[in-house]
Amino acid sequence: MQQIRSQVTERNGLYELEAGTDVLDSPRYNHDMAPTKVGDRTWNKWHITALWVGMSICVPTYTLGGVLTAYFGLSVGEALLAILFANIIVLIPLTLNAFPGTKYGIPFPVLLRSSFGILGSNIPCLIRALVACGWFGIQTMFGGLAIHLFLGSVFEGWKSLGGTGEVIGFMVFWVLNLWVVIRGAESIKWLETLSAPLLVLVGVGLLVWAMPNVSMTELMLIPAKRPEGASVVSYFAAGLTAMVGFWATLSLNIPDFSRYAKSQKDQILGQIIGLPLTMFLFAALGVVMTAASVKLVGVTVSDPVTLIGHIQSPVWVAVAMALIIIATLSTNTAANIVSPTNDFQNIAPKVINRTKAVLLTGVVGLVLMAHELLKKLGLIVSDVSLETVYSNWLLGYSSLLGPIAGIMVVDYFLIRKQQLDLAGLYRDDVYPAWNWFGFIAFGVPVALTLLSLGSDAFSWFYSYGWFTGSALGGVIYYGLCSMRPDPSVAKSAV
Numbered sequence: 001m002q003q004i005r006s007q008v009t010e011r012n013g014l015y016e017l018e019a020g021t022d023v024l025d026s027p028r029y030n031h032d033m034a035p036t037k038v039g040d041r042t043w044n045k046w047h048i049t050a051l052w053v054g055m056s057i058c059v060p061t062y063t064l065g066g067v068l069t070a071y072f073g074l075s076v077g078e079a080l081l082a083i084l085f086a087n088i089i090v091l092i093p094l095t096l097n098a099f100p101g102t103k104y105g106i107p108f109p110v111l112l113r114s115s116f117g118i119l120g121s122n123i124p125c126l127i128r129a130l131v132a133c134g135w136f137g138i139q140t141m142f143g144g145l146a147i148h149l150f151l152g153s154v155f156e157g158w159k160s161l162g163g164t165g166e167v168i169g170f171m172v173f174w175v176l177n178l179w180v181v182i183r184g185a186e187s188i189k190w191l192e193t194l195s196a197p198l199l200v201l202v203g204v205g206l207l208v209w210a211m212p213n214v215s216m217t218e219l220m221l222i223p224a225k226r227p228e229g230a231s232v233v234s235y236f237a238a239g240l241t242a243m244v245g246f247w248a249t250l251s252l253n254i255p256d257f258s259r260y261a262k263s264q265k266d267q268i269l270g271q272i273i274g275l276p277l278t279m280f281l282f283a284a285l286g287v288v289m290t291a292a293s294v295k296l297v298g299v300t301v302s303d304p305v306t307l308i309g310h311i312q313s314p315v316w317v318a319v320a321m322a323l324i325i326i327a328t329l330s331t332n333t334a335a336n337i338v339s340p341t342n343d344f345q346n347i348a349p350k351v352i353n354r355t356k357a358v359l360l361t362g363v364v365g366l367v368l369m370a371h372e373l374l375k376k377l378g379l380i381v382s383d384v385s386l387e388t389v390y391s392n393w394l395l396g397y398s399s400l401l402g403p404i405a406g407i408m409v410v411d412y413f414l415i416r417k418q419q420l421d422l423a424g425l426y427r428d429d430v431y432p433a434w435n436w437f438g439f440i441a442f443g444v445p446v447a448l449t450l451l452s453l454g455s456d457a458f459s460w461f462y463s464y465g466w467f468t469g470s471a472l473g474g475v476i477y478y479g480l481c482s483m484r485p486d487p488s489v490a491k492s493a494v
Contacts, residue, residue, distance in 0.1 A: 035110075035422060043270075051270070066287070072235060095271055097405065128339055133364040140369065141170060146173075163377055164376070206289055308324070411481075445476075
């Protein structure tokens with residue numbers, strides 16, 4: 001006979017929910033959103049390291065050095081330092097927001113129910129989901145190009161398809177991504193563990209190919225593209241903010257992965273080992289390869305897929321493209337599909353299961369890339385480039401996501417003292433439907449960010465958007481909760 005009231009048990013600091021009918025019959029619950037059982041939390045520090053290696057080694061990471069030098073006015077050395085520092089900084093919210101996922105086994109949308117409300121959590125979830133769907137489309141475009149070049153190296157006639165071949169590659173890669181995520185977390189874990197060493201080999205191979213054709217001394221001496229005599233501080237800070245924004249998304253939904261970690265020690269060490277150094281080294285590789293591309297293929301090429309496509313040997317092109325397909329697949333599935341899949345389910349868990357949410361993610365990503373796909377088919381003409389789109393996103397969306405990160409950390413560690421009512425997160429009788437403190441703390445920094453766009457005096461607020469947003473959001477949330485304590489805090493109990 002099914003128990004009526006849910007029970008929560010603790011094993012070595014990890015909490016598990018034995019769901020009763022109060023939770024099973026709740027409209028806020030389904031099997032995919034349920035807390036992970038302790039026995040199913042099987043990811044050790046090396047699995048989490050592999051996850052970050054798999055997500056970090058991708059085409060956008062490769063182009064970051066070029067983005068910082070071309071768009072943010074930094075020298076090569078300054079750009080690489082900005083990337084390294086940013087990924088050390090972003091470890092702080094990543095690690096802190098991973099704690100409740102590991103302790104309670106809950107995904108990101110369920111954790112947000114604590115700070116934004118049971119229904120209110122859908123607003124920040126959908127903001128995060130839209131960004132992820134956009135990145136999913138961008139990464140699928142790169143993966144589709146790799147499939148097109150792979151088939152062109154194997155079948156001579158395929159090259160004549162041109163843009164049509166790229167669109168076919170896009171759709172093939174699109175289906176492959178959705179299939180992996182529909183199969184579940186173990187499928188993603190297997191893919192990341194397999195791909196990590198292969199991706200390291202790709203990086204080493206590209207470096208060996210490029211090094212004879214580039215002088216590191218000359219590369220580091222290339223002057224920065226900013227006004228002569230301009231202070232490096234403001235340019236560096238803006239670039240730093242943009243690079244923090246690169247993983248601002250994962251700093252929110254890291255519970256989607258940490259819910260599978262064996263322990264807090266595993267999630268902490270895995271992230272420290274896997275993220276900063278991988279991002280720095282692969283971005284540095286991109287800088288070296290872009291500089292060497294003129295001697296290697298005769299033109300400056302800023303992305304590895306196009307660069308490798310210039311190689312004359314069909315065999316090496318086929319091998320390299322196969323590895324890039326794996327690299328992009330490992331990044332896309334983990335970084336850009338898992339989060340919106342959970343976010344969309346949070347809207348109506350009884351109606352939208354994981355399979356439906358994955359398909360919805362795919363459709364939104366497809367719609368967002370429709371403009372680029374139509375360009376490749378020759379149906380429309382446009383000067384808007386894919387590189388411009390994602391480089392301009394970095395600052396913009398980090399400004400929106402910063403306050404959410406600050407609110408989450410303050411809510412869990414300072415307001416609730418790491419104590420959540422696990423069953424209550426799946427019902428309507430513990431946490432409020434809408435936590436207006438969360439929305440006020442989110443809305444004020446966002447409004448100030450938008451206002452700062454039209455003011456030279458306050459342009460710094462936008463330029464440092466993630467830092468100003470997360471700090472101000474956290475402070476406002478703490479102040480509001482301190483003045484008028486939330487009744488759900490008193491109810492919360494492990």
